[in-house]
Amino acid sequence: MTSHDLRAEDLTLGYADVDIVSHLDVQVPDGRITVIVGANACGKSTLLRGLARLLKPRSGAVLLDGKAVQDLRSVDVAKVVGLLPQTPVAPDGITVADLVGRGRYPHQGFFRRWSPEDDAAVEAAMEATGTADLAERPISALSGGQRQRVWVAMALAQDTDLVLLDEPTTYLDITHQVELLDLLTDLNRAHGKTIVIVLHDLNLACRYADHLIAMKSGAIVREGAPQDIIDADLVSDVFGLSSDIVPDPVSGTPMVVPRGRHHVATPAL
């Protein structure tokens, strides 16, 4: 793994007439797991899409190793930054091996077609995600958890040092959410990949993030290690939720316990 510097400078992103993210500066810590959290419509997915150059900046820039991504060749960026969008679509009848193989696109060219190197990368990606046994199965025959691991395998086959994932746990039950986040942690620790995840679940975010970014209304409210930045005020500010923060009995990381209007037996801490 070579180290890379992905950052946004004075970045403004939006759709149609609306700015979703405005004048934002952020740097993705190299070799770490960064998790972006925030309420619905706070701009966290938009920021991720901007970092993955799926959205053209209104102003400012996304810089990869000091150069604006818009000015770099698209395939060159694709060798460094991979992305798993929120709801990826797979063509009917495609097999796991075929899908994972399509991650090799940026490494092939007009004259350089499929090579043994591609085979090795696909095999390694399927091994790392535990999908090797599924290789010849059609995607449509897989469970949600298996399917998500296959998509991660595709992103791995792309062999990028940075992998960005937009709410990868959305349609998974709790078991498979944990399984997927464990897998991403493995990839970070064993392969040194820099990982950026947009997550809904605040407690899983606190547990798995090395670096947490809390967003509200298109701006970063606070960022840092979860234990340094998470407190009841932040949760109240970012999510508009009254809560208690206790140590996670398993990981020791902050755990957010919401205080709703009902079933509240203790006074606020």
Add this chain to the structure above:
Amino acid sequence: MTTTTRPPTPSPAPARAGAVADVARITGLVVLTGVLVVVAFASITLGTRGVGVSTIIRSFTDYDPDSTAQTVIRELRVPRTIIGILAGMALGLGGALLQGVTRNPLADPSIMGTTNGASAAIVVTIMVFGAQSLHTYVWFGFLGAAAATFLVYAVASFGREGATPVKLALAGAAVSAGLYSLITGIVMTNLDALNEMRVWQVGSLASRGWPILHQVWPFFVVGILAALVTARWLNGLALGDDIATALGQRVARTRGLVFVIVTVLAGSAVAACGPIVFVGLVVPHLARAICGPDYRWTLPYTLLLSPILLLAADIVGRLVMRPGELQVGVVLGVIGAPAFILLVRRRNLAEL
């Protein structure tokens, strides 16, 4: 799921199932090439007694103008068959590319305005210059098809995201409907146009001889060769614009380029034979049913299956109404519709 992660130790390499499938797919292509040769031979020799390969060759190398068989083969059958093969390939590949680039399983060059564009150009020509011979229509048909497709693409490109699959489908429907009104308007008031349209509107290989082939073959060849190298792009686009971009594709540019190729393919086919439906719609689905959704295989399969289908339908059309003939466009509709329904019922074609 108990095996979340395993260290990437080299596992004993199992015989890769993918490799076995590749061998089967290559065998399939070889078989289809053989079938195409047989169908082409039948198309050339049909109804002529005692004609073999030697007669066909002799009609070119050692032409005897007094021999009816040789003249029929040389002047009618061979060019008709070659046009059938090229038009079949162009229609099939055009459909496959369009389905791939729009991720719309019902995409077919005709819904992108090509057919009505060509028809409109031809009726306007007749209205302005009067009825012409078939090979004069070729250029106007081609230009009309190209102009209509360009218009569809331009309309769909408005807005930030550019020509998305949904906008393309809507623009195609709108432009086609507009052109259809124009055609109907002219045909209702111009008897020449009505008579010419009546014949042209049904796609056919009949009376397509060397003059037409000489006009369109370069477009066919360039379009077909260009189409065959788009497989990697289509494989990327099949995963959605986001992943295609993340994989390093320049989606808007790729889509525009594929559209140009489709225009050349569909434009030359409609110019040479008139509108022939079904090949572009059905054959790519047939190909996918055989070889799966990888365009590196789908395109070669479409390349071979399309002319087989077109020539076979043309042969059927020549057999059923002897000594007259039924246009290939009609035959394809009659055979194609039930075949397509069967295909839809057997497999769920939808998501592309």
